[in-house]
Amino acid sequence: xxxxxxxxVWLRNARVWRKHVLATLIGNLGQPLLFLLAMGYGLGxxxxxxxxxxxxxxxxxxxxASAVMYSAAFETTYGSYTRLAVQQTYAAILMTPLGLRxxxxxxxxxxxxxxxFAGVIMLCCLPLFGVLPSPWVLALLPVLFVAGIFFAASGxxxxxxxKNYDFFNYFISLAITPLFLFSGIFFPLQNMAPGAxxxxxLLPLTPIVSLARIFCYGTLREPLLLKILGSLLLALLxxxxxxxxxxxxxxx
Amino acid sequence: MGSGMExxxxxxxxxxxxxxxxxxLGKSFGPRRVLDGLSFTLARGESVGFLGPNxxxxxxxxxxxxxxxxKSAGELRIFGLEVPRRHREIKxxxxxxxxxxxxxxxxxxxxNLLTYAGYFRIARRQARERTDELLQFFALxxxxxxxxxxxxxxxxxxxxxxxxxxxEPELLILDEPTIGxxxxxxxxxxxxxxxxxxxxxxxxxxSHYLDEVSRLCGRVLxxxxxxxxxxxxxxxxxSELVGxxxxxxxxxxxxxxxxxxxxxxxDASMERVGDRLFVYAREDCSxxxxxxxxxxxxxxRPANLEDLFIQLTGRSLRES
Numbered sequence: 094x095x096x097x098x099x100x101x102v103w104l105r106n107a108r109v110w111r112k113h114v115l116a117t118l119i120g121n122l123g124q125p126l127l128f129l130l131a132m133g134y135g136l137g138x139x140x141x142x143x144x145x146x147x148x149x150x151x152x153x154x155x156x157x158a159s160a161v162m163y164s165a166a167f168e169t170t171y172g173s174y175t176r177l178a179v180q181q182t183y184a185a186i187l188m189t190p191l192g193l194r195x196x197x198x199x200x201x202x203x204x205x206x207x208x209x210f211a212g213v214i215m216l217c218c219l220p221l222f223g224v225l226p227s228p229w230v231l232a233l234l235p236v237l238f239v240a241g242i243f244f245a246a247s248g249x250x251x252x253x254x255x256k257n258y259d260f261f262n263y264f265i266s267l268a269i270t271p272l273f274l275f276s277g278i279f280f281p282l283q284n285m286a287p288g289a290x291x292x293x294x295l296l297p298l299t300p301i302v303s304l305a306r307i308f309c310y311g312t313l314r315e316p317l318l319l320k321i322l323g324s325l326l327l328a329l330l331x332x333x334x335x336x337x338x339x340x341x342x343x344x345x
Numbered sequence: 346m347g348s349g350m351e352x353x354x355x356x357x358x359x360x361x362x363x364x365x366x367x368x369x370l371g372k373s374f375g376p377r378r379v380l381d382g383l384s385f386t387l388a389r390g391e392s393v394g395f396l397g398p399n400x401x402x403x404x405x406x407x408x409x410x411x412x413x414x415x416k417s418a419g420e421l422r423i424f425g426l427e428v429p430r431r432h433r434e435i436k437x438x439x440x441x442x443x444x445x446x447x448x449x450x451x452x453x454x455x456x457n458l459l460t461y462a463g464y465f466r467i468a469r470r471q472a473r474e475r476t477d478e479l480l481q482f483f484a485l486x487x488x489x490x491x492x493x494x495x496x497x498x499x500x501x502x503x504x505x506x507x508x509x510x511x512x513e514p515e516l517l518i519l520d521e522p523t524i525g526x527x528x529x530x531x532x533x534x535x536x537x538x539x540x541x542x543x544x545x546x547x548x549x550x551x552s553h554y555l556d557e558v559s560r561l562c563g564r565v566l567x568x569x570x571x572x573x574x575x576x577x578x579x580x581x582x583x584s585e586l587v588g589x590x591x592x593x594x595x596x597x598x599x600x601x602x603x604x605x606x607x608x609x610x611x612d613a614s615m616e617r618v619g620d621r622l623f624v625y626a627r628e629d630c631s632x633x634x635x636x637x638x639x640x641x642x643x644x645x646r647p648a649n650l651e652d653l654f655i656q657l658t659g660r661s662l663r664e665s
Contacts, residue, residue: 097433101463108460109451181447188411188441189464189512190433345374345414 097190102199103206105182106172110207121164121211122218125156129222132279143281146310153224154305155278157233158240160215162298165208165241166269169248170261173200177252183343193343197249197336204245205238212237227311233304239324240301246331253338272298300324362425364389364516364547365410371418372405372571379405381571382419387516392548394558394579396650397568398658403551404444406568407520410549411441424515437465440514442505444521450493454485454504457493458511465512472511479507483537499530506534510541517541519550523557535560555650565650569658579650587648587656588613592624594643607636625652 110117129152137148144151176182186196213234219226251264276298282290293299300320307315365387372380380402387393395403408414409421412432421428423435449457455476462472480486483503488496496504502523509517522538523531531554538561542548552558558565559579567575567582575582594604601622605615611630616623624630625648637643 097466101460101466104463105449105460108456109449112451180450181443181445182449184413184443184445185447185461186464187413188436188439188443189461190436190466191464192433343413345408 097192097195099195099199099202101191102186102196103203105186106199106203107206117164117207118211118214120167121160121207122214124163125160125215126218129153129156133222149222150224150310151281151306152278153219153222154226154233154309155276155302157212157215157219157309158237158276158298158301158305159273159278161208161212161237161240161301162244162269162272164211165204165244166248166264168207169200169204169245170251170255170264171258173204173249173252174255174258174261176200177343178255187343193340194336197339198332200249201242201245201332201335204248205241208241208244209234209238212241224309226309229308229311229313233308236301236304236308236321236324239321239328240298242328243297243324243331246328246335249335250331250338253335253342272296277302297324297327362389363387363422364391364424365549366422366425367406367419368421369419370406370409370416370421372402372409372414372416379571380409380416383568383571383573384419385566385573385576387547387549389515389547390545391564392542392550392562394562394565395549395551395568396555396558396565396654397551401568401658402571403568404520405571407518407549407551410518411439412436437512438515440509440512440517442502442509442517442519442522444524446501446505448493448501448504448508453490453492454480454496455489457504458508461508462511467512475511475513479510482540483507484533497530499526499533502526502530502534503537506537515547517546517548519548519552521552522550523552523554531557555654559650567654567657574657575653583648583650583653587652588625588627589648590626590630590645591648591652592622592626592630592637592643592645594622594624594637594641595620596622596641600641604636607633623652625656 129149133149133152137152140148142148183196187193216226216230216233247268248264251261255261275293276296277293282293282299285293300323303315304317304320304324307313307317363386365385367386368384370380370383371378379400383402383406385393395406397403405414409416410423410428412429415429424438426435428435449460452460458476458479459472462475467475480489483506485500485503485507488500493501493504506522509519519538523534526534535557538548542561548561550558550561563578565577565579565582566573575586577585592608594601596604597620601617601620604622605617608615608624608630611626611633612628613624613626613630615625631645634645
């Protein structure tokens, strides 16, 4: 018997995406680049260096991580919900030998790929702002992919629960935006009150932001392993939950 | 028996094995029982129609065949293979035309077919050849590079059919294949389906259009409340359960009372709906036509599947 994999689902999404590359790029990169410009260049000129980095240098790696988050999470909420509820793409796929697991994994890996792509483009833009990443930045790519898996799976969990597009406002306003603001992109967590710091360290984007900064500037003496393992575990758990919830929604 | 033959049997490829055998299929959604002990078989090369009002269980039954709904009772085999355990193998051999248009609106006609071929892991070259054949067969070659949004309703339906055939299925499941189409588009689709039937494709079809079912299906199953209420060849069922001819007469209640008394002398059953009398004649009642008079509005026509359908499932609306 032929093997089945998630790849045809990924390929289908890539085929569609190819037709709208420019629009999605602007959508995903507009915000982080504008933040880099306004906060990093605008506000940053007035600020003292943080840990030896200019403010622009300080926030740039975190904004790369945030680009991954936004791109992956938007893809598997608005994009996936359109495929699920409007275009009936999931129904069409489930009539073929592909099962629910291949479908969900395909969607998550696709969301993560888009996230990684947005992160890479963002990294490529950094030299324009005078930020030159160290060669260690290559080790950041798998980390960004894992973050993409987590946020894509989280978006898909929302899609599995959504009754309409408005539902995603909760996700964006109550989860994504706070993560963007409080995961250590814009201010260091080290000097905060221990309780607040512990809370913020537990947010899923925080280890990604730290790792992005570490790999971007090659400061490898900081601890890595726990952050990497924690992110992998979160990505796995979110994916399993997405499979469970979509199975409940699509197969009755 | 040689091992090759056993293997054949195991895969259900021997023509003797029914394509579908369902025994006592049941399904409840919470307290609502949608399928209640549905049993039927579908022989190789046969075309069977599922008829039934909304909520009768047609779509649920099809979704069980496709694995989108899990049965709560009964046994189901497709190509002799057990469902759901061997569903993946089964689905390599099934084609589906769904009721809802699920084409990819951003992709072109050709890309839709190639993408779908990918889900079946059909090699790229073979997929291209198959795509060419199907576009030709459904008169869509000139639309090959067009985006789905620019297609007419009939073209979309033809493309859905072409997509369902990409894996050269042994069983084709059609859920309302011509819903919402104009007569020209419907006839073109019927013509193509007839060609497929001649080539030996087994078909399971649901439809609300009874003319479509009597044209395409050698056998119909009429479902209501999750059970089969009648089964057989369309014409035979109609003459057995309805009669040969139907008189429809319009008139005042008093006039119709009088007529009903006259027609009672003939072997017929009658039904009053508003200001109309329906007489379902099981014998030649033309001797009574004189009582209808020249002034009244009436007509005589052959009994059809629609009469049977109404007779079995009632006139009340089913909205679920």
